[in-house]
Amino acid sequence: MKSLLTHIPMPVRILLALLLPALLVPAFPEIAYPVFIMKVLCYALFALAFNLLIGFTGLVSFGHAAFFGWAGYTTGILMIRFGAAGFPVELAILAGMAVATAIGWLIGTLAIRRTGIYFAMITLALSQVAYFLAVQIPWTGGEDGMQGIPRGKLLGLVDLSVDNNMYYFTLAVFVAAFLAIHRIVHSPFGQALKALRDNAPRAVSLGYDTDRCKLYAFMLSAALAGLAGSLKALVLQLSALNDVMLSTSTEVLLMTLLGGLGTSWGPVVGSTLVVSLQNHLAALGGVVTVLIGLTFIVCVSFFRRGLVGEWQALLQRRDAQQHHVPVHDRTANSP
Amino acid sequence: MPGGGRRATDETHIMFDIPMQSLLAQLLVGLINGCFYAMLSMGLAIIFGLLNIINFAHGAQFMVAAFLAWMGFSQLPLLLGPEFKINFWAALVLAPLIVGGLGVLLEKTLLKRLYHLDHLYGLLLTFGVSLVLEGVFRHFYGISGASYDPPALLQGGIDLGFMYLPLYRGFVVVASILICGCTWFLFEKTRLGALLRAGTENPKLLQAFGVNIPLMITLTYGFGVGLAGIAGVLATPIMQVNPLMGANLLNIVFAVVVIGGLGSILGAVVSGLALGLLEGLTKVFYPEASTVVVFVIMAVVLLTRPAGLFGKEH
Numbered sequence: 109m110k111s112l113l114t115h116i117p118m119p120v121r122i123l124l125a126l127l128l129p130a131l132l133v134p135a136f137p138e139i140a141y142p143v144f145i146m147k148v149l150c151y152a153l154f155a156l157a158f159n160l161l162i163g164f165t166g167l168v169s170f171g172h173a174a175f176f177g178w179a180g181y182t183t184g185i186l187m188i189r190f191g192a193a194g195f196p197v198e199l200a201i202l203a204g205m206a207v208a209t210a211i212g213w214l215i216g217t218l219a220i221r222r223t224g225i226y227f228a229m230i231t232l233a234l235s236q237v238a239y240f241l242a243v244q245i246p247w248t249g250g251e252d253g254m255q256g257i258p259r260g261k262l263l264g265l266v267d268l269s270v271d272n273n274m275y276y277f278t279l280a281v282f283v284a285a286f287l288a289i290h291r292i293v294h295s296p297f298g299q300a301l302k303a304l305r306d307n308a309p310r311a312v313s314l315g316y317d318t319d320r321c322k323l324y325a326f327m328l329s330a331a332l333a334g335l336a337g338s339l340k341a342l343v344l345q346l347s348a349l350n351d352v353m354l355s356t357s358t359e360v361l362l363m364t365l366l367g368g369l370g371t372s373w374g375p376v377v378g379s380t381l382v383v384s385l386q387n388h389l390a391a392l393g394g395v396v397t398v399l400i401g402l403t404f405i406v407c408v409s410f411f412r413r414g415l416v417g418e419w420q421a422l423l424q425r426r427d428a429q430q431h432h433v434p435v436h437d438r439t440a441n442s443p
Numbered sequence: 444m445p446g447g448g449r450r451a452t453d454e455t456h457i458m459f460d461i462p463m464q465s466l467l468a469q470l471l472v473g474l475i476n477g478c479f480y481a482m483l484s485m486g487l488a489i490i491f492g493l494l495n496i497i498n499f500a501h502g503a504q505f506m507v508a509a510f511l512a513w514m515g516f517s518q519l520p521l522l523l524g525p526e527f528k529i530n531f532w533a534a535l536v537l538a539p540l541i542v543g544g545l546g547v548l549l550e551k552t553l554l555k556r557l558y559h560l561d562h563l564y565g566l567l568l569t570f571g572v573s574l575v576l577e578g579v580f581r582h583f584y585g586i587s588g589a590s591y592d593p594p595a596l597l598q599g600g601i602d603l604g605f606m607y608l609p610l611y612r613g614f615v616v617v618a619s620i621l622i623c624g625c626t627w628f629l630f631e632k633t634r635l636g637a638l639l640r641a642g643t644e645n646p647k648l649l650q651a652f653g654v655n656i657p658l659m660i661t662l663t664y665g666f667g668v669g670l671a672g673i674a675g676v677l678a679t680p681i682m683q684v685n686p687l688m689g690a691n692l693l694n695i696v697f698a699v700v701v702i703g704g705l706g707s708i709l710g711a712v713v714s715g716l717a718l719g720l721l722e723g724l725t726k727v728f729y730p731e732a733s734t735v736v737v738f739v740i741m742a743v744v745l746l747t748r749p750a751g752l753f754g755k756e757h
Contacts, residue, residue, distance in 0.1 A: 404571025
């Protein structure tokens with residue numbers, strides 16, 4: 109048993125350890141309200157998708173709300189129009205992901221033509237177009253958004269309008285996506301991305317087609333962000349203009365930065381904190397923006413590795429002191 | 444229905460034969476927007492040249508200056524008495540100085556600690572600053588706008604024969620072209636400008652010659668922010684003063700900067716003005732597209748000339 113455990117990488121071990129309490133959530137709604145946990149899971153998935161790009165590829169996108177929001181709109185409109193006629197919810201989610209991937213291809217193709225801060229500005233500008241479209245196209249509901257999106261039946265059997273069923277479905281999707289991202293990051297493709305992030309000229313000289321790698325990473329991240337957006341539309345039964353706005357792109361950036369760029373669990377920790385914070389301070393308006401801004405400033409100035417990253421660094425330092433081994437930078441590999 | 448038919452012909456008339464008056468009016472609006480794009484993208488280019496960061500707080504600093512002008516005019520007298528009323532001309536000097544001073548403070552305390560790191564961090568920090576500034580003003584003033592009258596000297600307008608020109612709008616155009624021209628002269632034709640350009644090329648070498656580079660960087664940031672401040676005060680009588688006025692403008696300015704490139708002051712100014720005019724023209728001929736035309740042009744430029752119209756890829 110012990111030898112089996114040591115073969116499982118740390119992030120997956122943490123996932124397994126957390127699975128038991130996660131499965132028990134619906135039994136104790138007074139401790140953890142399932143809809144709240146589902147919301148956290150959706151945003152955590154969104155942040156994980158974002159981290160794939162910023163943490164492992166080194167590309168900063170200010171436009172991820174476009175994928176998240178438009179996937180939500182797609183799933184929403186399909187379920188509203190055809191949900192009652194038995195339109196499969198799985199297909200609605202896949203359609204959301206497909207739309208997100210297509211937008212990702214469009215924005216990605218343009219953005220990868222420049223690097224660094226230009227990349228960030230291009231994604232910001234193009235996601236602004238996605239926002240204008242959402243305002244102008246009538247079926248998105250404009251300022252009002254879409255409300256009362258039906259959740260449908262999973263495989264035509266399980267009624268997702270029951271919160272507990274929806275909860276287990278969301279949890280299953282999250283676990284699958286987490287494992288998929290873990291797999292991608294540790295695949296040869298993931299290694300190529302990290303090489304690109306750390307030393308682009310060298311990656312080019314080794315024969316990697318960097319543009320193609322970047323575009324694939326961008327589209328992959330967009331697809332997963334779309335998955336998160338579609339799920340969120342079903343969980344909250346709501347898709348609003350807010351989801352395609354810059355503030356959503358900002359939030360996911362904050363979640364990832366706060367938790368730790370390029371760590372496996374950082375985005376999850378960050379999104380849990382941010383979503384809880386928003387739940388408590390929702391009524392305060394401007395104050396939330398100030399708090400988010402201050403968190404950015406503090407993170408960037410004092411702990412750039414994020415909560416999980418700093419924790420790992422602390423453990424490593426302790427390890428090094430005990431065993432007198434030199435410290436290696438392992439931030440990208442451990443939890 | 445006879446009425447319906449008549450309305451349809453009216454619409455076709457407007458669509459195919461745009462009156463000169465409205466064309467010129469929209470062009471003027473476009474020109475004025477272009478002036479703001481030019482001033483803001485010039486500030487971004489100056490800051491980027493020496494600090495190598497994109498100042499995401501540029502829009503918020505613009506907004507703060509506009510608010511300072513408005514507060515000095517209408518809030519301060521209520522608070523302290525009418526003799527403390529700060530008029531437009533005083534605000535045009537004071538607000539940029541205050542905002543620029545705050546910029547210097549920001550550079551000295553936070554930004555300077557990030558120069559040895561990836562550009563990403565400077566961007567995130569200034570972004571955080573912009574959120575704090577916007578949030579503070581949103582908390583105290585909400586998101587509805589406040590209006591501000593042009594100074595007495597510039598109220599009214601003149602009839603140019605072919606169109607009516609509100610005096611203040613004419614003033615904004617002249618003033619911003621003057622500001623851009625002076626800045627261009629300062630950077631391209633003076634000794635100080637030569638030093639600044641040398642600092643952009645090779646700061647280490649310049650420092651070895653005895654130039655105080657850290658001071659130069661601080662003052663450059665303050666200057667760039669001050670430019671945003673001037674633009675902010677100039678905008679107060681034209682735009683609604685509200686916490687998001689800068690953020691909305693900055694989105695477009697980023698696209699302008701991608702199109703023009705951050706390499707040269709002239710490039711930033713020319714592309715700013717040109718895109719403003721183009722946006723105005725779109726408003727006349729195809730209003731639905733006017734909000735996205737700049738972004739579409741950005742996409743086309745990226746596909747055909749990835750480095751930007753005036754840029755050189757490093």
